[in-house]
Amino acid sequence: MSTVKQDTRLRDILGTSALRPDGVAKVMGSFSFSSDIWAENMLWGATLRSPHPYARIVSIDTTAALLISGVSAVITAQDVPGKATYGLISADQPVFASEFVRYMGEPVAAVAADHPETCRRALAAIIVNYEVLTPVVDPELAMLATTEQIHPDGNLIRHQKIICGDPHISGDITVEGHYTIGMQDQAFLGLEAAMAFPDSGGNGVELHIATQWLHEDRGQIAACLKLPEDNVRLVLGGVGGAFGAREDISLQVHCCLLALRTGRPIKMQYSREESFFGHVHRHPAKIWMKHHASKEGKIVKVESRMMFDGGAYTSTSPAVLINGITHTQGPYQCDNAVVDGYAVRTNNPPCGAMRGFGVVQACFAHESQMDKLAQACGLSPVEVRLINAMHTGDKLITGQVMESVAPVERCIRETDAIPMPEPLAANANVLELPGGSGRTADRQNIVRGIGWGVSMKNLMYSEGFDDFATARCTLSNGIASLKFATAEVGQGFVTLAPQIARSVLGVDDVVLETSDTQIGSAGSTSASRQTWMSGGAVDGACRLVRERLFEHVGKLHNIDPIRLMIEHTDVIDTIGTFRISVAEATQGITLSETFEHHHRKTEDLDANGQGNCHVAFAFVAHRAVVDVDIELGLVKVVQIATAQDVGRVLNPLSAIGQIEGGIAQGLGLAVMEEIIMDNGRVKNPSFTDYLLPTALDAPSVVAIMIEEPEPQAPLGAKGIGEPPCISVTPAIVAAIRAATGKALSRVPVRPQDICL
Amino acid sequence: MSESIGNEMYTLRINGQDRHVKDAWVGESLLYVLRERLELPGSKGACEQGECGSCTVLMDGDAVCSCLVMAATAVGADIVTVEGLIEKDPSMASTARTITDQISGQITDVQRAFIEEGGVQCGFCTPGLIVAVHHLLDKNPDPTELEVKESISGNICRCTGYGRIFAAVEAVVQVRKASR
Numbered sequence: 001m002s003t004v005k006q007d008t009r010l011r012d013i014l015g016t017s018a019l020r021p022d023g024v025a026k027v028m029g030s031f032s033f034s035s036d037i038w039a040e041n042m043l044w045g046a047t048l049r050s051p052h053p054y055a056r057i058v059s060i061d062t063t064a065a066l067l068i069s070g071v072s073a074v075i076t077a078q079d080v081p082g083k084a085t086y087g088l089i090s091a092d093q094p095v096f097a098s099e100f101v102r103y104m105g106e107p108v109a110a111v112a113a114d115h116p117e118t119c120r121r122a123l124a125a126i127i128v129n130y131e132v133l134t135p136v137v138d139p140e141l142a143m144l145a146t147t148e149q150i151h152p153d154g155n156l157i158r159h160q161k162i163i164c165g166d167p168h169i170s171g172d173i174t175v176e177g178h179y180t181i182g183m184q185d186q187a188f189l190g191l192e193a194a195m196a197f198p199d200s201g202g203n204g205v206e207l208h209i210a211t212q213w214l215h216e217d218r219g220q221i222a223a224c225l226k227l228p229e230d231n232v233r234l235v236l237g238g239v240g241g242a243f244g245a246r247e248d249i250s251l252q253v254h255c256c257l258l259a260l261r262t263g264r265p266i267k268m269q270y271s272r273e274e275s276f277f278g279h280v281h282r283h284p285a286k287i288w289m290k291h292h293a294s295k296e297g298k299i300v301k302v303e304s305r306m307m308f309d310g311g312a313y314t315s316t317s318p319a320v321l322i323n324g325i326t327h328t329q330g331p332y333q334c335d336n337a338v339v340d341g342y343a344v345r346t347n348n349p350p351c352g353a354m355r356g357f358g359v360v361q362a363c364f365a366h367e368s369q370m371d372k373l374a375q376a377c378g379l380s381p382v383e384v385r386l387i388n389a390m391h392t393g394d395k396l397i398t399g400q401v402m403e404s405v406a407p408v409e410r411c412i413r414e415t416d417a418i419p420m421p422e423p424l425a426a427n428a429n430v431l432e433l434p435g436g437s438g439r440t441a442d443r444q445n446i447v448r449g450i451g452w453g454v455s456m457k458n459l460m461y462s463e464g465f466d467d468f469a470t471a472r473c474t475l476s477n478g479i480a481s482l483k484f485a486t487a488e489v490g491q492g493f494v495t496l497a498p499q500i501a502r503s504v505l506g507v508d509d510v511v512l513e514t515s516d517t518q519i520g521s522a523g524s525t526s527a528s529r530q531t532w533m534s535g536g537a538v539d540g541a542c543r544l545v546r547e548r549l550f551e552h553v554g555k556l557h558n559i560d561p562i563r564l565m566i567e568h569t570d571v572i573d574t575i576g577t578f579r580i581s582v583a584e585a586t587q588g589i590t591l592s593e594t595f596e597h598h599h600r601k602t603e604d605l606d607a608n609g610q611g612n613c614h615v616a617f618a619f620v621a622h623r624a625v626v627d628v629d630i631e632l633g634l635v636k637v638v639q640i641a642t643a644q645d646v647g648r649v650l651n652p653l654s655a656i657g658q659i660e661g662g663i664a665q666g667l668g669l670a671v672m673e674e675i676i677m678d679n680g681r682v683k684n685p686s687f688t689d690y691l692l693p694t695a696l697d698a699p700s701v702v703a704i705m706i707e708e709p710e711p712q713a714p715l716g717a718k719g720i721g722e723p724p725c726i727s728v729t730p731a732i733v734a735a736i737r738a739a740t741g742k743a744l745s746r747v748p749v750r751p752q753d754i755c756l
Numbered sequence: 757m758s759e760s761i762g763n764e765m766y767t768l769r770i771n772g773q774d775r776h777v778k779d780a781w782v783g784e785s786l787l788y789v790l791r792e793r794l795e796l797p798g799s800k801g802a803c804e805q806g807e808c809g810s811c812t813v814l815m816d817g818d819a820v821c822s823c824l825v826m827a828a829t830a831v832g833a834d835i836v837t838v839e840g841l842i843e844k845d846p847s848m849a850s851t852a853r854t855i856t857d858q859i860s861g862q863i864t865d866v867q868r869a870f871i872e873e874g875g876v877q878c879g880f881c882t883p884g885l886i887v888a889v890h891h892l893l894d895k896n897p898d899p900t901e902l903e904v905k906e907s908i909s910g911n912i913c914r915c916t917g918y919g920r921i922f923a924a925v926e927a928v929v930q931v932r933k934a935s936r
Contacts (some may be wrong), residue, residue: 023871026879027886028863029798029838033879036797070761115761116788117781189802189810189880189914240800240880241914272803431902490878490915653874657916661877664917687807687912694909698918 011568013503014715017653020495021512022488034210034237035193039265042195043072045258046119046268047251048109048126049277050101053137053680054150054347055130057099060109065125070114073261074126080257082226086249088216092153093313093350095224095253101130102150102312103349104681105277112258112266135347135680139286139309143344150312150347157310157343158318162325162609164397165336171292171300175372179289179365180746182674183309184282186354187692190240192250192278193269196259204231205256210239212246214485215521224253225260232256236515242489243665244353245279247526248315276685280315280352281675283308283343285324285361291369292336297377297384301336302397304328304365308343308351308358315352317343322463322605322613323358329397330366331408331456331619332388337397339609347680353526355665356726359457364747367453367730371737381452381734385412385621390456399610404617404718405708411621411643412454418641418702421625424448434627434634436696441629448638449628451734453727454621458614459719460529464604467529467615470520471537473501473545474592478583480505480542483513486522486534491721492654493530497538499651500715504542505549506566506582520596528618528719531650533597536714540595548591553580597714616712620644620723622663624699624731628739633751635671637699637732644703647710647718655720659703662724664693669725670732672697674748766831770794771840782828787811789827790837798838798883802912809911812884812891813837819891821910838883841867841890865928866890875924877915885911889925897932899925 012018025031062074077084077098084098085091097106111122136142142155149155194209204227211217214234222232239246251268259266270278285308292301306324310317325341354360374384389408395401424432424446433441461467472483480501488494498510515522522534546566553571554561563574572579603611623641628634640663649655672691676683684690709716729747737744740754762781767774768789775794790796790813799822800810806821813822814836843864866889869875876882885908892899892907899907904925905918913921 017874019871020876022879023876024863024867026876026882027867027870029796029883029886031879032797033800035801036791038792038795038797115781117783118761187914188878189808189912190800190878191802239878240802241878243914272805429902431906437906492877653920657874657877657920660917660919661915662917665914686805687803688805692912692914693917694912695905695918695921696909698905698922701917701919 011502011508012499014499014650016651018495018499018651020492021498022494032238033190033240034208035191035269037195037208037237037267039195039197042265042267043112043114043262044116044119045110045112045255045266046123047107047254048123050097050104050106050108052101052130052132053104054133054135055101056133057097057101058129058131061127062109064127065111065122068118068122068125070118071111071122073112073258074109074122075257075261076109079261080224083223086220086224086253087314088248088316089318090153090314092151102347105349107254110254110258112262137346137348137680139307139344139346142346143342151345155345157314157345158321160322160325160341160605160609162337162339162397164399167336167338169301169336172295173293173376174290175369175376176290177368177372177745179287179368181285181361181364182746182748183284183351183677184354184669184673185276185675185690186243186245188241188243188245191270191272191275194237194251194255196255196266198259198263202260202263203227205259206233206235207252207256208235208237209252210237210246212242212487212489212526213524214487214517216524217249217252218517220249221252221256225256234517236487239487239489242525243355244357244526247353247524248280250278272687273685276682277349280350282354283310283320283351283361287361287365289365289369291373293373293377295377297373297379297387299332299334299388302328302334304339306341309348310343310345311348311350312345313350315350317351319462320358323458324362325609326398326613327359327362327456328366330363331390331454333390333394334397348677349682355662356722357527359455360669360726360729363453363455363726364730367727367734368745371734382412382416385452385454398605398613400612400614402617405645405647405710406617406619407645407706407708408454408619410706411619411645414643414704414706415621415623415641421639421700424627431696434629434636435632441632441634445629445631446627447630447739449626449735449739451624451731451738453729453731453734455723455727456617456619457528457723457726458617459532460527460599460615462602462613462615464602466598467523467533468596468598469522469533469537470594470596471534471541472519472592472594473538473541474590475505475545475549475586476590478507478586479509479511480507481511481513482538483519484522484534484537485515485517485519486530487515487525489525491525491530491658492651493534495654496531496535496650500535500538501542504539504546506569508569528721531717531719532713533599536597537595539714540597541593544593544595545591548593549585552589553585616710618645618718618723620727622728622731624728624735626732626735626739628736628754630740631755633754635736635749637667639700639702640728641702643706644720644723645718646705646707646720647713648707648716649705650715650717655705656703658720659724660701662721663701663728664698666725666728667697667699667732668693669747670729671748764828766828768827768830768835769833770796770835771837777827780827784827785823786825786827786830787822790822796837796839800880800883802880809888810881810884812887812911814887814891819888838887841886865931869924869927873924873927874920875916881911881913885913885921893928898929
């Protein structure tokens with residue numbers, strides 16, 4: 001048997017650190033991102049955006065722009081042949097603003113020209129007369145009936161409450177707080193970019209696009225273009241990160257419209273500044289939360305009111321809100337709850353999906369509360385969390401039973417057992433101090449703090465959405481080809497899919513076909529869902545092909561197919577001695593099967609927020625160690641210890657990459673990342689002013705992956721993308737509180753919050 | 757290109773070759789010229805203001821952000837892009853299973869380590885980081901952990917949290933040390 005094990009380890013099957021098949025191209029610079037596509041005879045496209053957060057458009061004059069040499073087209077709302085609006089949940093966002101602009105940066109017109117500089121000049125020559133209006137920027141005011149409704153659909157996007165158990169019960173102890181979460185940007189590196197090729201007759205278009213969900217894009221684009229979906233073909237352009245920001249339409253419709261108008265390929269790509277206006281952000285939120293508990297620290301009831309600022313258009317606000325309120329309890333047992341949640345329209349930038357999707361906001365509140373509860377009961381942060389830790393079989397505040405594996409206690413205990421970092425050395429390099437080389441901390445003022453955060457995160461889509469993924473497997477001459485529309489955005493599905501095929505089919509050579517709309521939908525690369533969903537689809541398709549292979553071999557060699565199995569790279573007879581390599585068995589034949597993986601059905605919430613609305617959950621614990629200069633308010637995150645419930649590790653190298661990357665984004669929200677708004681205006685749309693964690697900000701990460709395979713999951717693996725970034729934020733803030741004694745009720749924590 | 761914009765002509769020295777640029781607009785950055793005129797799209801643009809390092813190239817041996825260099829001012833400089841990196845000692849063996857020997861010969865030890873250690877996810881920051889790490893190790897073959905962090909702190913990666921990138925640099929340093 002040892003021989004088999006040896007061989008198994010050498011093959012890139014499930015459980016190994018198989019390397020990225022696109023790695024070589026990416027390190028050489030030859031991988032084609034959507035911004036790298038070039039075409040003969042192409043034109044550049046560019047977008048004119050509103051300088052005002054709220055204004056009435058009085059007139060638009062494009063005459064001068066069209067006269068500029070090199071300009072081929074200028075289009076506005078009146079040039080949209082189909083549906084004038086689009087949107088993921090509600091089609092309430094105009095392709096181009098016509099009557100009103102409702103946020104700073106809203107598209108008003110687009111141009112096609114021979115050079116980016118010509119485009120810039122053309123945009124500058126478009127004359128738009130605005131009647132500037134007073135923006136509605138406070139969601140509390142916006143939701144009042146007496147406030148001006150800034151959209152025909154009204155200002156209240158969604159209201160949902162949860163009432164569970166006895167709403168009037170109280171406990172020996174109550175703790176409460178008001179928490180604020182700032183607007184975070186996904187800040188993927190690869191800016192929005194696309195290339196649209198018009199069909200020769202002008203009745204169709206092929207769009208090469210960096211997106212998270214090809215089929216959803218296609219549906220929205222086709223409706224706006226007034227073309228049958230079959231005439232709109234989408235091909236995944238190389239995607240330079242996503243994190244939720246590519247779920248909504250950005251330049252897709254504009255690019256296709258310009259291509260159809262000019263009859264030439266159109267290349268569009270946003271600048272970084274434009275990107276800050278061109279995609280949705282994480283919802284800023286204000287949350288009040290109150291916990292009632294026994295004097296021993298056991299939670300009796302949680303009360304909360306959550307206010308999510310959705311910005312000017314709906315995007316995914318209704319779903320973000322539901323994620324927020326249904327995660328009020330966090331990964332803790334709780335029998336009674338009263339929660340009230342609102343998602344409200346304002347003249348701020350539209351907000352939607354970002355890694356963690358509503359749970360990030362709720363988690364900052366409930367984890368801040370757990371520390372208050374610990375203090376009130378004389379418990380440690382670890383003790384209070386262990387006392388309340390959720391288990392499989394517990395009933396959630398929505399009435400749904402926790403059917404997922406729920407190793408919350410293990411996550412906490414294993415994180416707690418990770419050794420602490422060394423104390424700050426007396427001779428530590430200045431770069432290791434808070435503030436680094438820029439603003440040097442005074443060693444006398446540096447205080448170390450430790451904090452905790454634990455979270456629960458739903459996986460996949462909720463509230464009755466029929467979520468599925470499609471994959472096709474074709475096996476011939478010992479080579480498996482896989483076809484799916486799954487968006488590879490960096491997460492590594494292109495690594496995982498061949499691992500699945502090798503494991504199921506006993507092949508080594510796996511070819512990935514182009515990801516495009518020439519097959520059924522794979523759903524979105526979001527909600528930690530692709531390993532489960534597209535992984536399930538690839539696994540299903542490969543298993544169907546394997547059945548066909550066994551039938552073929554069985555018939556040819558007169559063996560009952562039920563006796564056949566794959567061992568290593570051979571088909572073997574489990575009873576007899578027959579053995580044939582998969583490569584030999586598939587010479588000259590082609591076996592092809594398509595499989596759709598659906599997760600189990602979910603339900604809408606009722607008026608009291610009751611219902612089996614989520615599919616499954618994953619858990620994680622984080623412990624943060626920080627050094628704080630309490631005089632200057634500077635923070636250095638020294639170490640993050642974490643134990644994450646992953647179900648099963650399918651690729652250790654990919655998994656640690658997700659964990660470390662998510663932690664860095666959660667660190668960003670904790671201490672540096674915020675889109676700063678001033679009366680509807682974005683003040684910092686650049687990487688100079690919107691700060692992101694650099695290599696010097698990266699903490700030491702010590703990670704444990706807890707493997708308790710999830711029975712519901714096709715491969716036993718839970719999604720691992722979102723949990724790393726959720727509870728690390730409150731853990732870091734708790735550590736800063738421990739160091740400073742400050743209440744710190746908002747993220748990101750700014751220097752002035754610490755030192756003033 | 758229309759006559760209204762761009763009639764500059766100049767020659768750049770890139771990856772050891774003279775590359776002629778015709779009909780260019782004088783305002784074009786080196787990054788734009790590399791990507792859009794010279795078919796060298798390996799250098800990436802992600803911030804246009806020298807904050808993210810995705811467009812890092814070597815100019816006369818210095819690592820610079822090509823988005824901040826006007827192409828017409830780079831005449832006479834020796835420019836190396838990610839496409840032109842070569843390994844100083846190509847004898848080092850690959851340990852990667854999925855990198856074939858054929859391809860392995862075309863990439864440098866730094867590039868190989870980024871793949872093997874998981875330093876690549878979406879890959880958009882990768883070319884700039886690869887150039888920055890080559891630059892670091894050429895100047896300082898045995899950097900401390902802190903020197904590594906400082907030298908790549910001008911290259912933003914949004915996917916990895918940097919852990920696997922540190923691992924990649926460390927792997928190269930160790931292999932180079934062992935082969936000295």
